[in-house]
Amino acid sequence: MENYIGYFKALRESKGLTLREVERQTEVSNAYLSQLESGKIKQPSPLTLHKLSEIYGVGYDILMEKVGYPPLKKKVAEINRDKSSIALRVGSITEDEEVELLNYLKFMRSRKK
Incomplete structure (x- = not known):
């Protein structure tokens, strides 16, 4: 399944993290993370x-x-958490829209620094 290509990178960048910072905090190698972000890793471990x-x-x-x-x-508890999710506030969104929203969030957060 490749519908996540770009998603992991957008998540990371929306948090203002580099691959090396994620590696240090998760002990997942930056090479593996890079391959995950590019879609070369097809199904990462749980x-x-x-x-x-x-x-x-x-x-x-x-x-x-x-x-x-x-x-x-x-x-x-998770169902109650989901009730406040952004999808309920703005309606359902596509995979591409989700990545774009994450990229926009990264942009907005960079302006605050």
Whole structure:
């Protein structure tokens, strides 16, 4: 599944992180991260996705589904969290729109520095 190409890079950049910074915080090599961002890694391990979900502030279940794993069953707390998600405020968005929103967020955050 390749619908995530560009997504991981946009997530990283929206947080203002370099590949090396993510590597230091997650112990996932920057070479592996680069290959993930470019789509060369087809299905990263759940452990890697869990580490990335924590540093990027994105739900683990979202990253799992993004790379093609079956949807996880959601707990009540997660369902309540999802009720405040941006998709509910702006309507459903496409994969491309999500990447563009992340890129715009990166731009907005860079202006604040």
